[in-house]
Amino acid sequence: xxxxxxxxxxxxxxxxxxxxxxxxxxxxxxxxxxxxxxxxxxxxxxxxxxxxxxxxxxxxxxxxxxxxxxxxxxxxxxxxxxxxxxxxxxxxxxxxxxxxxxxxxxxxxxxxxxxxxxxxxxxxxxxxxxxxxxxxxxxxxxxxxxxxxxxxxxxxxxxxxxxxxxxxxxxxxxxxxxxxxxxxxxxxxxxxxxxxxxxxxxxxxxxxxxxxxxxxxxxxxxxxxxxxxxxxxxxxxxxxxxxxxxxxxxxxxxxxxxxxxxxxxxxxxxxxxxxxxxxxxxxxxxxxxxxxxxxxxxxxxxxxxxxxxxxxxxxxxxxxxxxxxxxxxxxxxxxxxxxxxxxxxxxxxxxxxxxxxxxxxxxxxxxxxxxxxxxxxxxxxxxxxxxxxxxxxxxxxxxxxxxxxxxxxxx
Numbered sequence: 001x002x003x004x005x006x007x008x009x010x011x012x013x014x015x016x017x018x019x020x021x022x023x024x025x026x027x028x029x030x031x032x033x034x035x036x037x038x039x040x041x042x043x044x045x046x047x048x049x050x051x052x053x054x055x056x057x058x059x060x061x062x063x064x065x066x067x068x069x070x071x072x073x074x075x076x077x078x079x080x081x082x083x084x085x086x087x088x089x090x091x092x093x094x095x096x097x098x099x100x101x102x103x104x105x106x107x108x109x110x111x112x113x114x115x116x117x118x119x120x121x122x123x124x125x126x127x128x129x130x131x132x133x134x135x136x137x138x139x140x141x142x143x144x145x146x147x148x149x150x151x152x153x154x155x156x157x158x159x160x161x162x163x164x165x166x167x168x169x170x171x172x173x174x175x176x177x178x179x180x181x182x183x184x185x186x187x188x189x190x191x192x193x194x195x196x197x198x199x200x201x202x203x204x205x206x207x208x209x210x211x212x213x214x215x216x217x218x219x220x221x222x223x224x225x226x227x228x229x230x231x232x233x234x235x236x237x238x239x240x241x242x243x244x245x246x247x248x249x250x251x252x253x254x255x256x257x258x259x260x261x262x263x264x265x266x267x268x269x270x271x272x273x274x275x276x277x278x279x280x281x282x283x284x285x286x287x288x289x290x291x292x293x294x295x296x297x298x299x300x301x302x303x304x305x306x307x308x309x310x311x312x313x314x315x316x317x318x319x320x321x322x323x324x325x326x327x328x329x330x331x332x333x334x335x336x337x338x339x340x341x342x343x344x345x346x347x348x349x350x351x352x353x354x355x356x357x358x359x360x361x362x363x364x365x366x367x368x369x370x371x372x373x374x375x376x377x378x379x380x381x382x383x384x385x386x387x388x389x390x391x392x393x394x395x396x397x398x399x400x401x402x403x404x405x406x407x408x409x410x411x
Contacts, residue, residue: 003052004060005074007067010041010318016068017041018188019061024074028056036074038314039067040188045280045314054078064116064144066188115142122147122185127177144185151183189283200345204261204384208340211397215356215375217407218242225411233302239356240276240330241301243379246403247328247351248272248292248300254396256388258325260346266387275324275344276304278311279331285311286344288324297409329353338378348387351400354378 017039035047054076113130119142123130133150137143229237251258255268274292287307327350329341338354359376383393
């Protein structure tokens, strides 16, 4: 009996992934839940596990190949007898693709170089004419490695884009490579993130608003509990859980921010599943805290720490990247006053934290205005004007500010 492992859904709006690295080969015995392959999408670098123990019969996709959700990746024999195994796909092309290529006419090959999808993307980004690249892939295909080697060794200034494409691009958007320029092809994750961001800006009319929050009360609460929290949980209590907790409470009062646009309707979500943007060595991912409104501040801190840790070690499951209804982004310290993040589709809002710094502010002291020093953070909200007007957006952000400055948190 054979089991075909297919590419699962790896996040909302993800329709394809790139096979980054095979962790097994034909003939290997694997156990249930053993990682088989690493796949890169715009949401995450994921390891696809074996659904059952058995023998790897065949790899159905090659490293560097872009495959659609639901496409077959590997066949595993789960019966008692050891199967006759098939060899792995050559370099950058899966066996089915190779067979199709073998049937292609020679005239077509002369007209357009045969290349893997990933090689075409890298060449297009570098404005490289594929006809100048020597192919090493199966059936005479140009692979991603061929393109990168050509760019490194020849330092070639790429041919101009096809005429039709050049006509679509204004002159000021075109750039000709100069001597000394370094061409860095986008990684699959970087390319997919870029595509997602462009789609989001095209689909959603982004509007931004920012508020200044006095964190004095939050600092007092954190300082009073941070040692006990560290001892009880094994990690430090940061300011992120406080912002997350206030955001969740405000979303309950302003459900229009916990919504999506569905054709000609606005869907306000019943559940609050909060996405937390996490920076990893390969790029940004957004794992989701389920039912965030049911968690205490300590519970939110534990959930965020767990998701962030497993995101950086590539241990997240596909389900943990799906279904977010609103996102909080914390880009960190070092001069980050504030900025407006791009909305994570199909949500309608994202909150971005700024750096916490001490600033002079005016406060009323014994009935008199006085300049005092306070820890201040700017919070910036980006929202989709199709679904959210200025009044509820500003009311939502103001409510987050109130909750943080009241600092009535129970750890």
